[in-house]
Amino acid sequence: MKLTRVGASVAMTAVAALALSACATNEAPATNNGSAAPAEQVEQLQGELTGSGATSQETAQATWKAGYGSIQAGVTVNYGADGSGKGRDAFKSGQSHFAGSDRAFKTDEIKEGGFSQCAEGSGLVEIPAYISPIAVAFKLEGVDSLNLDAATLAGIFKGEITKWNDPKIAALNEGAKLPDLDITAVHRSDKSGTTQNFTDYLNKAAADVWTEKAGEEWNPEYGGEGAEGTNGVQQVLGSNGTIGYLDASAAKDMTKAKIKVGEEFVELTPEAAAAVVDASEIEEGRTELDLAYKLKRDTTESGAYPIVLVSYLVGCAEYKDAEIGKLVKSYFQYVTSAEAQTAAQEKAGSAPISEELRGKINAALEKMK
Known part of the structure; x- marks a missing residue:
């Protein structure tokens, strides 16, 4: 019709x-x-x-x-x-x-x-x-809590940090028993808005490491293991030594990393995800009815979770x-x-x-x- x-x-x-x-x-x-x-x-x-x-x-x-x-x-x-x-x-x-x-x-x-x-x-x-918050979920036997900052996360997904006991990860997780185990970084193999927003975070918050601009498709040069759709990522993240990004609604029962914002490590919560929008500004050139936000991925606002x-x-x-x-x-x-x-x-x-x-x-x- x-x-x-x-x-x-x-x-x-x-x-x-x-x-x-x-x-x-x-x-x-x-x-x-x-x-x-x-x-x-x-x-x-x-x-x-x-x-x-x-x-x-x-x-x-x-x-x-x-x-x-x-x-x-x-x-x-x-x-x-x-x-x-x-x-x-x-x-x-x-x-x-x-x-x-x-x-x-x-x-x-x-x-x-x-x-x-x-x-x-x-x-x-x-x-x-x-x-929609984007979770950074991982499975690592013996480790039930993980702190990461943007630069370290970018290094992991760019294939530059390849071991779980890498000094850069250890420095953020004092006292944690990190194994000498290969990291399997899991990304979406299909076009994805989740990938777009995750890579936008890496580019804005860790520009020295992640020099490539955000995109819906994963750069194959960075390696890692690809999985189609959220369900595919969920399945791969069932294996020991994996880390990946996915919609928070699909990561309810998974162990999720805390992300460094300012001087604190922020846990993913609905309130924290909403806070990053409040910490951001409307894009220039918009009318009063056009509330298009330029997300401040590198915010230092206390309690804000920037991967959304x-x-x-x-x-x-x-x-x-x-x-x-x-x-x-x-x-x-x-x-x-x-x-x-x-x-x-x-x-x-x-x-x-x-x-x-x-x-x-x-x-x-x-x-x-």
């Missing part, structure tokens, strides 16, 4: 819903403190939304759709986890109403225009709705079809509510956004049309 037909249908049903609910006092399914409001307290909308994009959001999106449906029973939300690139393309061409993406649109991409859903002259709204993937929800600042804009705004407001973020944490292992970030997002979404 072409989107023009979908848009027409959504507009008709949404207009009808508005006529029936003129007495409603609230427009969005969230209260000022970020909590989702009961269905009887929000304007009941009608229609269908189509989104597509990041696979990282797939489980969270399923959770969000279910929660949103309990508040807005008349709205159907569809999300196809086709990958960030395809999601951005689908949104720009008008095949979907919103996108999920593991990166924001670049400023020059936005300047090119051609976003079919957006009103003339409209910018984009991009909000960091899904924060931040995935965005992308829509128009103003839609050509105002009724579609109302639906997208309503859904985005629900997704970033405290309840929806907590639900995603429980189901997908993501890190809920902080109250500080929620305040910035709410301010941006209020201006969305």
